[in-house]
Amino acid sequence: MxxxxxxxxxxxKPSRLVVGISGASGVxxxxxxxxxxxxxxxxxxLVVTKAALLTLSQETDLSPDDLMSKADxxxxxxxxxxxxxxxxxxxxxxxxxxxxxxTMSEIATGVTSTLLTRAADVVLKERRPLVLMVRETPLHLxxxxxxxxxxxMGATIAPPLPAFYARPDSxxxxxxxxxGRALDLFGLDWSxxxxxxxxxxxxxxx
Numbered sequence: 073m074x075x076x077x078x079x080x081x082x083x084x085k086p087s088r089l090v091v092g093i094s095g096a097s098g099v100x101x102x103x104x105x106x107x108x109x110x111x112x113x114x115x116x117x118l119v120v121t122k123a124a125l126l127t128l129s130q131e132t133d134l135s136p137d138d139l140m141s142k143a144d145x146x147x148x149x150x151x152x153x154x155x156x157x158x159x160x161x162x163x164x165x166x167x168x169x170x171x172x173x174x175t176m177s178e179i180a181t182g183v184t185s186t187l188l189t190r191a192a193d194v195v196l197k198e199r200r201p202l203v204l205m206v207r208e209t210p211l212h213l214x215x216x217x218x219x220x221x222x223x224x225m226g227a228t229i230a231p232p233l234p235a236f237y238a239r240p241d242s243x244x245x246x247x248x249x250x251x252g253r254a255l256d257l258f259g260l261d262w263s264x265x266x267x268x269x270x271x272x273x274x275x276x277x278x
Contacts, residue, residue: 088115089258090156090166090195091143092188095123096207098170099131101232104251105169106142108262117156117163118143119188123172149186156191164258165201166192169251170232173208173215180218202227203257230254238266
């Protein structure tokens with residue numbers, strides 16, 4: 073009886089993650105996040121901007137239906153009454169991959185105009201992890217100040233940068249490494265990540 077009572081009180085964390093894909097270059101990051109979540113058995117809740125679908129057509133051979141089929145649940149961009157627009161809908165948090173400067177800036181102001189940015193705002197107010205894979209370079213002072221503001225609010229800025237210690241043989245491996253390291257921030261361990269295991273035998277230290 074005590075075990076039953078305790079188990080109902082514990083309320084394990086929900087195994088679901090919100091995924092936003094905005095119009096920045098690098099839509100493949102979002103697609104691979106969805107693939108990884110399916111492999112990990114984590115329920116994905118996807119919202120995609122119109123600009124992201126344009127990027128999808130330019131950068132990949134995937135159709136919008138192909139992309140949507142990778143997610144467990146999909147939402148229309150204007151559906152501000154969706155489950156992910158409420159803090160009472162429990163999730164592990166949200167990742168925006170890739171995250172455009174426009175999307176980043178909208179999240180930072182709290183003046184949200186789409187379900188994607190509203191969902192991100194919800195994650196911040198509920199103190200859940202928000203990971204933004206920002207794609208832009210070079211960055212001017214306004215970009216940097218916006219990132220600082222988001223970091224102060226609790227978001228994690230995680231630009232998808234290559235990890236050369238993993239010795240990637242392809243762009244696909246570089247993408248997967250960045251995606252896997254972003255998922256690490258939610259406590260999700262994807263097998264595609266190549267972990268640093270220290271200096272190789274015989275290497276010298278400076």
